[in-house]
Amino acid sequence: MKLLRYFEGDTVRPGLLDAAGVIRSLAGEVADISGPALDAATLARLAALNPDSLPRVEGAPRLAPCVGGVGKFMCIGLNYSDHAEEAGMAIPEHPILFLKATSAIAGPQDDIVIPRGARAVDWEVELGVVIGKAAKYVSEAEALDHVAGYCVVNDVSERDFQIKLSGQWTKGKSCDSFGPIGPWLVTRDEVADPQALDLTLDVNGQRMQAGNTATMIFSVAQIISHLSQMMTLHPGDVIATGTPPGVGMGMKPQPVYLKPGDRVRTEIEGLGMQSQSIRADD
Template sequence: MKLLRYGPVGSEKPGILDDQGRIRDLSTIVPEIDGAALSPGGLARIAAADPADLPLVGGTPRLGSAIARPAKFLCVGLNYSDHARETGKEPPEEPILFMKSTSALCGPNDDVEIPRTSDRTDWEVELGIVIGSTAKYVPEDQALDHVAGYALVNDVSERRFQSERGGQWVKGKSHDTFGPVGPWMVTKDEIADVQDIDLWLDVDGTRRQTGNTRTMIFGAAFLVHYISQFMTLEPGDIIATGTPPGVGLGMKPPTFLKAGQVVTLGAAGLGEQRQVMVQA
């Protein structure tokens, strides 16, 4: 299933794509695409409904973040060895974890704001893991049992805020609109192998990132297992799993986003995003 949220900012409704790629309204089945809907019971209710019996949504409505109100928006840093090296760092021996503010969430095609005083806003195409059932101290071989599905994430980053303003990375990761998620969440049964998903990102039509999740240092199952040793993962939580090489920071010379530029990105089976950069 491909689950999504559609409608104006702050008034999104739950939806599902039918077999013709049309949006069907899910409001009579679940009130929102959130932790409750993404739990095993919630997904079972959605799966039991025939999309053909649900109201067809006309036109091309705005899509919101595929997940509403996650308790946690977690990220993994430097999870592709070639990306680590392009930023001048060695691949980590354990996953680098940081948080992204949930207020950074936005729709997959919403404008992305370049923060005031920013001169190093950067792009990062990533696979997002969406938790479906509570995970605490889970073994690696059971970790994916706790996953509801996967979504495309652009982990937009301000590199100066991230690395030169003191403290942790969260400062450079949490500006409003720095977390486009979607266009939809794909339930895990539709993904044959989460460690074989092609990723790509273009800036103004020029390819900047090309990668595949098979080259992740720490795979999806290990990440869910690992993170669950430090905190309880809850239904609806999002884990952005790291980006392949090709970010602006790694270019020679480093190149960053400016207002008016257009970023497009995608992942096999997970859809595509398009964002116009605007000044905050």
């Protein structure tokens, strides 16, 4: 299934995308696409529904982030060997973890907003993993059983905030709008192998990133198992699993960063596409 959330006026409603690409309302079935709706029993009940029996959502509503009520937004740094190389950093021995503020979460079509004082806003296409069943001390062999599904994430970053303002990377990762998620949450059964997905990102129609999750240093299963040794992963938690090479910071002979008026298109095979305009904060 492709689960989603959309705006009806100022209210966010749950929905799914049917085989014809039509949004169907799930308002009579679940309160939201969030932690309580991501357990195996609820997902199985939704999968058994006949989409044609669900109300059709007319028009082209604005899409909300595909997961609501996110408790933890976790990100894995330097998880592609070729990206670590372009960043001039050593291959990590263990997954590098940083947290992105949940207030950064945005919809897949929402503007990316350059905050005041920012000069180095960068892009990062990433495979997002959404937890469906609480995970604590799980093995790699059982880790994927705790996944509800997968989505597209753009780990937008302000490099000066991230690197030059001291402290943790979180400063450059957590600005408002810096965490577009969606367009949909694709349930685990529709992703045969999360380590075989193409990822791309274009800026103004120019291909900047092209990679495949096969080149991750740490697989999705390894990441979930590792994190679960230190904290409980809860339903609705999101993990962004790292980005392939081609980020603006790594461009030669000098970095290239986003500016007002730019457009970014982010896509992962089978998981959908995001498209955003870049604007300066008011």
